[in-house]
Amino acid sequence: MQLSLQKLFENYLNKKSIFVNKDALTIKYTPYDIPHRDEQINLCAQILAPSLRMERPSNLFIYGKTGTGKTVTIKHVCSELEKVANDKNISLKVIYLNCKMRKVADTEYRLIAQLAREMGVDVPATGLPTDEVYNLFYKAVDDKELIILIILDEIDQLIKKTGDEILYNLTRINSELTKAKISIIGISNDITFKSNLDPRVRSSLNEEEIIFPPYDALQLKDILESRSKIAFVNGVVSEAVIAKCAAFAAREHGDARKALDLLRVAGELAERENCETILERHIDEADEKIETDQVVELIKGLPKQSLTVLYAILSMDKFNEENSENHTGLVYNLYKNLCLKAGLKNLTQRRVSDLINEFDMMGIITTKVISKGRYGRTKEIELNISKETSEKLSKIIEENLNI
DNA sequence: AGTCCACAGGAAGGGCAGGCGA
DNA sequence: TCGCCTGCCCTTCCTGTGGACT
Secondary structure, X not given: OHHHHHHHHHHHHHOOOOEOOHHHHOOOOOOOOOOOOHHHHHHHHHHHHHHHHOOOOOEEEEEOOOOOOHHHHHHHHHHHHHHHHHHXXXXXXXXXXXXXXXXXXXXXXXXXXXXXXXXXXOOOOOOOOHHHHHHHHHHHHOOOOOEEEEEEEOHHHHHHHHOOHHHHHHHHHHHHOOOOEXXXXXXXXXXXXXHHOOHHHHHHHOEEEEEOOOXXXXXXXXXXXXXXXXXXXXXXXXXXXXXXXXXXXXXXXXXXXXXXXXXXXXXXXXHHOOOOOOOHHHHHHHHHHHHHHHHHHHHOOOOHHHHHHHHHHHOHHHHOOOOOOOEHHHHHHHHHHHHHHHOOOOOOHHHHHHHHHHHHHHOOEEEEEEEOHHHOEEEEEEEOOOHHHHHHHHHHHHHHHOO
């Protein structure tokens, strides 16, 4: 057994890889050239340029769907800005935080604590009053003249979770500082995000905004071509494969991230099969694999109660005898039976309703509040994942819960 | 027009774990 | 050790709601 593993690893090392730089297809890669985003890059640069004169740039809000290049663009502009600032000895600091990262920046306390940590202050994960954390941050920031650009990615998720008070507090930070100046750069997938804010918060923002439109299939093709040149050995990716990737991603609101993921996973599948080129069927397989992997990754680490609710949702169709719409009541009944089977104490319907909403936010299901007249108002639940993924998930949950 | 259903979802608060400072 | 603070998970209580039915 051990010997064959050794052989496998040796074979792997001796094999010629079809990748040259796989990182070029991942989210962490910041390309020097970002196709079809010149206008947005210039706008960002114009808005942030005053920082080079030690003037506080306007707060900036960037809107656009997933994979429209928001993050990569702002990171690119900021890194160029930092280069110039370094050359000219200008005190400029850029802090990037993703508000969706659980346990990092998903509450007001954690966000400010993380900002303070970025400024080199050690803040405990819990235990201090929030005011105190703000004070620690002020002290860390305000010891010299400095421009700080705070990029808050997926800010809509933070506001959804904690309310918009935090945004008001953030914009007021400048009035507490004497030397340093702070600008907030918010990135949101939700274009209606701003309209849901309290008017008081909206006026305190006083911001500029840039909207990133989705890429079309031709633009996605360009992006894939430029990245595949960096990522793969010459000749591995055919034009047909790129066109197919682009078409797949264009189908989903022009998501470049999805297109790059497809190409990367298809490459990995081809390499595993010892193919020297990526075939079109690898794209189909990659599409399936990405969906399953993403959902499995999402549910990893979820508590047993959430998994039981998800299992109830996954098995709705089997138990829906009248074959009517699947709704909250049905899920709750299934869930209670599952709890009995698994020896768990069941939660209240109120709480289960929140857990169902969480799965909706994760994108595993889609829910819609409907009224059935005198038969009540409820939430219609529809699965967003393929049958194969659903079956795989069910198996994982069964093993986890011993049911 | 009024009733009624089956919830949705907001608000308040309890209980717990965990960190910090006195 | 104790009191105080936090986040998190959860319950309880409550009001609101769209449309079929009477």
